Amino acid sequence: MIKFYSSLLLILFALTSCSKSYKIKGVSSVSSLDGKMLFLKVAKEGKWVNVDSAEVVHGEFSMKGSVDSVQMVSLFMDDENIMPMVLEGGSIEINISNTKLTVKGTPLNDKLYAFVEKKASMDARSEELGHKEAKMILDGVDPAEINVILTKESDQLSNEMNSYVKSFIAENYENVLGPGVFLMMCSNFPYPLMTPAMEDIVKNAPDSFKNNPLIKEYVSKAHDNMQSIQEHQMMQQNEQQAAMISQKQPAASIAH
Template identity: 55%
Template sequence: MYKLYFFLLCAMLCTSCSKKYKIEGTSSVSMLDGKMLFIKIPVGDKLVNIDSAEVIHGLFEMQGKVDSTVLASLYMDDECIMPLVIEPGHIDIQIDNAGITIKGTPLNDCFNDFVVQKNSLDDRAYEVEREESRMIMDGKDLQTVHQEIQKKRDEIATEMNQLAKTFIQDNYENVLGPGLFIMLGNSMPYPFLTPLMQEIIDAAPEAFKNNYMVKEYVSVARENMSHAPLH
């Protein structure tokens, strides 16, 4: 009987541990020392602080319980620094002059891989713009420059769209899929559905379509599009 109680106690403790998160962060950016970092999650139409920590000598730490996995944002004061997933486990955040890396749990690792690929495409896009300037400075024909550069821009844009589409589809049924979809929407001047977003919605399972953020965005976007002037 004692062994049974001991086993049940261990099982309860393991279950309890699995429902907690711990964030350990390091920063090599000296200006962050003494700053407060906040974890915020969307609740209705507001952002609510669920945790915070002060950066002391380049280190900060947060921990708490996880009722459900949620896509949150890391804030410094009122500035959003980076999205992250609050899920059970150990989350490692590294901040340096090159950027922010958030890893350690399955969904954060997944999102980090996406960010790395997107950053690589962003770097290529930046190089294309520099190449255009060099070609013009070298006196090349402007029409030729435009054609060559536009072709490269279109190629990168296609890769960007495919990256986002594949990532969302691979994560339709966890918080990352709806989260990135809303990020795409927030990059627009007002809610509407691009052809890419419409493709994502058309192929999505009901769980994704019924996500409250996705459902609200799509509803507002379609209403806006129904009132848009015809060209």
């Protein structure tokens, strides 16, 4: 009996160990990547820290190792951030081409790149509005009518995108995809800012999301920036009001 339990514990330990092991197989059709070193990096305390690396040889590269916990990481070539991914137990497949970047093979990576693909299709629809505007102008449509039509479509698409991003993050509050995608969306701004949609995401999030160090740092910096912007706008308004008053004062004294 003791021997049976010992064997069972060894099997369980082996299974547990395998679940934390990762194996990455990458394929690249981008010829300029051949001979280059690729690095997996994780953000820690405001810095990118190397986790693993591999050389691209004849369009292929591979990595393997183990992780203590699931991590949101990025694949880098030198200092260039190529693509985000999740480092989790299992076999991970990366495909890099000039037109598409994909990661698949594990649950969270499949989920992440389903999101990336859908978000990309929405972005493409947004870009298409510009082409539609040019076509309508060439067709002689009244500019006022064009503005009404495109504003309505743009607002609808923006609401759809915000709703999709918010729901995806909310569904993944408790795993690395929630904070990871939130910060991906934030990276589109030139500096940390909080939109109403982002405020809703944080407001409705559980403590595990709010207390994520990267989220806390971003939100804190964003609120500081928003306060600075409001103070600057208020200063400008006060200066404009003071200028208007000073312009009126001579006319008032002459009339007197």
